[in-house]
Amino acid sequence: MSPRQLLRYSLVLFLFFPFVVLVYEFRIVELPELSELWWAFKNSFFQAFFSAFFSLILGIWAAQGLLTLARSRWAWGRPILDILCLLPNFLPPLFVLLAILNAVDPFPMGVIGIVIVHTLMNFGLVAVLVAGLIETKIGAMAELAYVEGASRWLFVRKGLLPYLKKDLFLLGLFVFVICFSSFSVPLIVGGGKGTTLEVLIYEKIRLSGDWGSAVMIAFLQSVFIFGLSLIAGRGQSSSESRPSNLNILSGYSGIYIVLLVSLIYMWGYVEGFIEGLPQISTLYELQSALIWNFLGSLSMGLITGALCFGGLMLIAYCWPKFWFGKILSGYVAPSTSLACFCLLLLGPNEGFYPFIKIPIALTLLSLTSLFRMGWDGELQRLESQITVAYSLGATPAQTFREVLLPQMAPRAGILAGLASVWACGDFAVSRILGHRDLTLAMTTESLMSGYRIHQAIVLSSLVLLVGIICFFIFAGGARVLSRKLNP
Known part of the structure; x- marks a missing residue:
């Protein structure tokens, strides 16, 4: 070799x-309690599903604002808006949690709270990726539809969704995987009713000392995530040879939603810092x-x-x-x-x-x-x-x-x-x-x-x-x- x-x-x-160490150290003699496993899996699945769904909806909406700036006299603002979109996703969750917990009082703990935090963290990343997909995959089609006088809704229904439905599905699946395997956010805002598989593994070991059940839960979770990740990694992108007119998909409301969410973050953090x-x-x-x-x-x-x-x-x-x-x-x-x-x-x-x-x-x-x-x-x-x-x-x-x-x-x-x-x-x-x-x-x-x-x-x-x-x-x-x- x-x-x-x-x-x-x-x-x-x-x-x-x-897995190698823990399977060697702890013999798995029985499966974890199925009702408890199903309860945690259900929480993980629903919070990841709705986090991905709302991230996709808000991301597509915000992508209109990115496309608007890219083809206007304020094109210099596009990189700034990109940074505002990506910053919550790339900063440690600690900062996002502090800003949101201070801005939203009282904060709804449980699955709803997890969905709120995950959505606000990931929709900006979705917006940047969706804007890139539109620019590189259907830019020429959007320009032709605009010249021919098609309405925005008609183009979205007949052009954008049919041609990008696979990419949007894979993007949503990507966000689902990220949220499903999240640990720090459910640990802080999950509460007693929002226990996910990650938190259940933590509690099995820290509170119960049940290493065998924890290893089995982690193995099942990893197999599930691994299968989804293989599917999510199949998306391929193409590139256009020239910039296109994307007025048919542009909209200032997308800029407003990015600025609004950024303002919530900044207000929550700055107000808390001053206080x-x-x-x-x-x-x-x-x-x-x-x-x-x-x-x-x-x-x-x-x-x-x-x-x-x-x-x-x-x-x-x-x-x-x-x-x-x-x-x-x-x-x-x-x-x-x-x-x-x-x-x-x-x-x-x-x-x-x-x-x-x-x-x-x-x-x-x-x-x-x-x-x-x-x-x-x-x-x-x-x-x-x-x-x-x-x-x-x-x-x-x-x-x-x-x-x-x-x-x-x-x-x-x-x-x-x-x-x-x-x-x-x-x-x-x-x-x-x-x-x-x-x-x-x-x-x-x-x-x-x-x-x-x-x-x-x-x-x-x-x-x-x-x-x-x-x-x-x-x-x-x-x-x-x-x-x-x-x-």
């Missing part, structure tokens, strides 16, 4: 190792720990970013291989609760060990998501260069060092920086693997759980600062590395 094959199998084993500033003195008892928590957040972000950067580069070195790419595209991640409790069993959990285990868990949970966020597209784009290099006698190591690394380092730096931001804002994984409040995000979550929302918002601003520092370290460092390797 060649070293590259060994690395390829080792990476796949790393992604699946929580929390006079109460900052109440955090006096935490002042001695905040410096160490700041350094803890910085360490978590830097270690996680470095591991994700290395993981992405390892994927690039092991590319191409058909089955390898299929697994990375279809495998979302193991259950968050199960992966964390698996690492909890391995070795001590005091001292410095959480600063090793938490980044490993976050890397395990983030790597396949980062792969689907453009890394697979970059690798496919460079496949012809890889083939040419091999045909000229270059070794895999030489091809990686001279072809892939210089071109892919900037993208890897951005994705690793994004992973470091997620790590700085994580509280769910850290809460399981951390024996105390080790980071600013964990302290913020403790304040939020104690209904001290305003103080939590003030403290979360430090989390944002640490995340920005980590992001620019990786994005800037990778760009410098690329320039040195490709003078």
Whole structure:
């Protein structure tokens, strides 16, 4: 077996190792209680279904605003609107939860609350993707329909929906998978009536110590998600050779909905920050720990970013291989609760060990998501260069060092920086693997759980600062590395 094959199998084993370890450690002698399993599955399914449905509806509506700006004299506003759409999806859930919980009072806990948070987090991503689909797949058709005098509703009914129905279905399925496997949002706003499969796994291990049932639930959940992910990854996009007139699908109401949701976020966060500033003195008892928590957040972000950067580069070195790419595209991640409790069993959990285990868990949970966020597209784009290099006698190591690394380092730096931001804002994984409040995000979550929302918002601003520092370290460092390797 060649070293590259060994690395390829080792990476796949790393992604699946929580199941391997737990099946070896705990013998599954009976199935979990079916009524409890059905109740949690029903909650997971319904919150994911309605989150995807409403995200798709609002996303299509908001996409009209993106198309309007793209073809107007205010075209410079399109990137700004794109950022406003994508920001809630790429920020750690901690910030979205704080803003919404402060803006909506009282907040409806349970499945309804989960749907609200997931919809507001994901509809912007849907809007950007739908706008891209319209521009690249039916732009010429929309322009012809506009010239011929077709009404908007007629074109939507006879043109947009028939030609994009598969893409819209796959996009909705993609959001469904994300929401179905979510852990941090149901953990905070699910309440007693909104227990999902992820939360049930967490409760089975933390409260009941029933590892066998937890492993079986996680296995069934992962099989279900894996099957859906394989379907969701089949969508293919095409590109138009020229910009088209999309006035037939444009609408200023789409701009208003994006601005309205962004205003809710900003108002909830800024108002909470202003209200929390006079109460900052109440955090006096935490002042001695905040410096160490700041350094803890910085360490978590830097270690996680470095591991994700290395993981992405390892994927690039092991590319191409058909089955390898299929697994990375279809495998979302193991259950968050199960992966964390698996690492909890391995070795001590005091001292410095959480600063090793938490980044490993976050890397395990983030790597396949980062792969689907453009890394697979970059690798496919460079496949012809890889083939040419091999045909000229270059070794895999030489091809990686001279072809892939210089071109892919900037993208890897951005994705690793994004992973470091997620790590700085994580509280769910850290809460399981951390024996105390080790980071600013964990302290913020403790304040939020104690209904001290305003103080939590003030403290979360430090989390944002640490995340920005980590992001620019990786994005800037990778760009410098690329320039040195490709003078």
